[in-house]
Amino acid sequence: MKIKKSVGDKVFDGFNCIFLILIALTTLYPFVLILSGSVSDLNAIIRNEVVLLPKGLTLDGYRRIFSDNQIITAYGNTLFYTIAGTVINLVITLAAAYPLSRKAYRFRGIVMFLFSATMFFGGGLVPFYLLIQNLHMDNTRWVMIIPGAVNVTNLVMARVFFSTNIPDEMSESAKIDGANDVQIFCYIVVPLAKAITAVLALYYGVGHWNNFYNAMVYLRDADKMPLALYLRRILILGTTTFTADGMEDAEMISDPLKLNAITQQLKYCSIIVTMAPILFVYPFFQKYFAKGVMVGALKA
Amino acid sequence: MRCTADITLKRKRKWYRFWHQFWQDRYLHLLVLPALLYIVLFCYVPMYGIQVAFKDFSIRKGIWGSPWVGMKNFESFFNSIYFGRLIRNTVFLSIGSVLFSFPIPIIFALLLNELPYRKMRSLIQTVSYYPHFVSVVIVVGIMRILFSPEIGIVNMLIVSMGGESIAFMESARWFRTLYFISGIWQSFGWSSIIYLAALAGVSPELYEAAQIDGANRFQRVWHVSLPTILPTIVILLIMALGGVLSVGKDKILLMYNPGIYDVADVISTYVHRKAIAGGQFAFGTAVDLFNNVVNFVLIVIVNYISKRVTEISLW
Numbered sequence: 279m280k281i282k283k284s285v286g287d288k289v290f291d292g293f294n295c296i297f298l299i300l301i302a303l304t305t306l307y308p309f310v311l312i313l314s315g316s317v318s319d320l321n322a323i324i325r326n327e328v329v330l331l332p333k334g335l336t337l338d339g340y341r342r343i344f345s346d347n348q349i350i351t352a353y354g355n356t357l358f359y360t361i362a363g364t365v366i367n368l369v370i371t372l373a374a375a376y377p378l379s380r381k382a383y384r385f386r387g388i389v390m391f392l393f394s395a396t397m398f399f400g401g402g403l404v405p406f407y408l409l410i411q412n413l414h415m416d417n418t419r420w421v422m423i424i425p426g427a428v429n430v431t432n433l434v435m436a437r438v439f440f441s442t443n444i445p446d447e448m449s450e451s452a453k454i455d456g457a458n459d460v461q462i463f464c465y466i467v468v469p470l471a472k473a474i475t476a477v478l479a480l481y482y483g484v485g486h487w488n489n490f491y492n493a494m495v496y497l498r499d500a501d502k503m504p505l506a507l508y509l510r511r512i513l514i515l516g517t518t519t520f521t522a523d524g525m526e527d528a529e530m531i532s533d534p535l536k537l538n539a540i541t542q543q544l545k546y547c548s549i550i551v552t553m554a555p556i557l558f559v560y561p562f563f564q565k566y567f568a569k570g571v572m573v574g575a576l577k578a
Numbered sequence: 579m580r581c582t583a584d585i586t587l588k589r590k591r592k593w594y595r596f597w598h599q600f601w602q603d604r605y606l607h608l609l610v611l612p613a614l615l616y617i618v619l620f621c622y623v624p625m626y627g628i629q630v631a632f633k634d635f636s637i638r639k640g641i642w643g644s645p646w647v648g649m650k651n652f653e654s655f656f657n658s659i660y661f662g663r664l665i666r667n668t669v670f671l672s673i674g675s676v677l678f679s680f681p682i683p684i685i686f687a688l689l690l691n692e693l694p695y696r697k698m699r700s701l702i703q704t705v706s707y708y709p710h711f712v713s714v715v716i717v718v719g720i721m722r723i724l725f726s727p728e729i730g731i732v733n734m735l736i737v738s739m740g741g742e743s744i745a746f747m748e749s750a751r752w753f754r755t756l757y758f759i760s761g762i763w764q765s766f767g768w769s770s771i772i773y774l775a776a777l778a779g780v781s782p783e784l785y786e787a788a789q790i791d792g793a794n795r796f797q798r799v800w801h802v803s804l805p806t807i808l809p810t811i812v813i814l815l816i817m818a819l820g821g822v823l824s825v826g827k828d829k830i831l832l833m834y835n836p837g838i839y840d841v842a843d844v845i846s847t848y849v850h851r852k853a854i855a856g857g858q859f860a861f862g863t864a865v866d867l868f869n870n871v872v873n874f875v876l877i878v879i880v881n882y883i884s885k886r887v888t889e890i891s892l893w
Contacts, residue, residue: 286795290692290795291692291693291694295693295698298690298698299702301686302701302702302705302706305705305706306705308724311723326729373610373613377606383606384599385603389610389614393613396621396622398874398877399870399874400621400624400625401628402628403849403853404627404854404866405624405625405627406624406627409619409623411637427613427616428613430617433613459606460605460609484711487713488711488714490715491828495854509715509716514715514718514719514722542729545719549720552713553712553713557711560707560708
């Protein structure tokens with residue numbers, strides 16, 4: 279049965295719709311502005327004319343930024359940290375979540391307690407720092423990959439996903455057929471865990487991609503720097519390196535206004551270049567949200 | 579004699595059963611093991627390091643070899659001129675975040691749930707998640723651009739309306755506002771997911787029944803939608819209130835400068851500056867431990883109250 283909407287309802291729908299669209303546009307605005315600035319003409323940037331859409335069209339900013347070897351190195355590092363880190367995260371988290379979702383696993387209570395307790399109490403920043411020193415992970419690539427290998431919230435989410443999507447009977451019948459738990463996990467559970475794997479990959483992946491604190495504290499060598507630190511130097515500390523590259527002719531650099539605008543555009547471009555991969559892959563993961571996040575979030 | 583023999587036999591059987599079960603689950607243990615090792619190494623081993631808080635620590639002597647000094651590190655923190663300022667800033671920023679960042683996702687989810695157009699709903703949802711995936715470095719970077727006195731769009735607006743441009747990022751008066759606004763921008767969409775998930779589970783018949791009974795739009799939201807997400811709201815509120823003394827350091831580390839420490843410096847950034855950047859490890863550990871203990875006590879208290887009042891609890 280469909281009930282007809284009253285006039286009041288329709289008016290409300292209209293206002294609600296407009297309001298939500300405005301919110302979405304406001305949320306997007308900073309991105310649009312940065313994107314426009316990154317492709318706008320330098321003179322428009324000097325005159326401060328870019329407020330929404332690009333003025334003129336040039337890819338000089340991107341050309342400049344990719345002529346900088348440091349950003350290429352940083353990009354490669356971040357890619358490596360993200361991919362290696364996420365793979366380790368996924369293997370460890372999924373493997374642990376499966377037994378913890380089985381009613382037949384008699385030790386799941388105590389193991390789960392060991393995991394959950396860490397959500398409420400931890401050693402803190404300094405003991406963690408000392409541990410990293412003692413493990414000799416300081417200033418190595420490992421420090422970007424290994425710590426943070428298991429996130430308990432994500433583990434709980436995966437556990438809930440398994441207990442709702444993979445019935446205990448399924449594991450039991452596989453066991454009667456002679457499979458052991460590791461085999462069940464590899465051949466039955468993992469193929470059924472696409473949704474949760476996608477969601478966890480996104481969570482962990484974004485975490486690695488954006489991680490800047492560990493890099494700031496533990497990494498010193500320039501060749502190990504991730505993108506986030508490169509960005510910090512450009513955006514927050516305001517130091518740019520492009521003048522040293524000698525790409526530009528002297529006449530251009532000697533004009534302070536132009537130099538300013540170039541620096542400005544460099545910031546825009548570096549933001550876009552860093553953000554693009556995540557905004558690009560995100561829609562592909564989104565369809566799994568309903569299955570993965572919703573299930574996990576509700577029951578966890 | 580027979581009695582003791584019986585008991586030892588029983589004990590033996592118990593042990594035998596335990597090991598039998600343990601052995602039967604061996605493949606499951608194998609699967610859990612990597613995660614367990616990780617959590618022991620990176621979460622429980624650092625707890626051993628907490629003793630540094632009660633020691634006169636030097637890296638050369640190590641955690642075990644450094645001499646005990648009792649509560650000295652804590653005393654110097656409590657007596658420090660920064661103690662009051664740190665507590666005040668931490669509490670202000672986290673209470674403010676709860677006040678602003680907590681209701682907005684709820685309202686957003688309720689409004690979005692009322693939107694009849696499915697396609698538009700999912701589009702708006704997608705857009706609202708984006709900021710969550712943006713690195714905090716970029717968030718602060720964008721803020722510096724938007725609020726810059728020379729080129730910032732905000733100051734251009736102010737000037738065009740006859741005002742004077744403001745150096746927002748260097749201003750102690752504006753720090754909290756910027757912190758809250760950027761926080762809302764980062765999190766409102768993402769935090770609404772959990773509410774939207776709960777709302778999606780409500781059967782449409784419930785709304786129709788309410789409508790037949792004469793409930794208007796607002797009443798339907800109030801009496802059908804809201805009760806559905808209430809348990810979620812309470813749980814998240816417990817977590818938020820329990821974390822009143824834990825304010826993340828990353829964003830503030832990128833936002834602040836010595837000129838605005840007076841409003842921006844919180845416990846976690848102070849620990850970072852003193853210990854990690856400044857090398858006062860024992861002192862930093864003590865401050866951190868104090869922070870952790872207070873947080874833990876707070877969450878236990880809030881959870882207890884919630885259990886009493888609403889029968890919802892974390893454990």
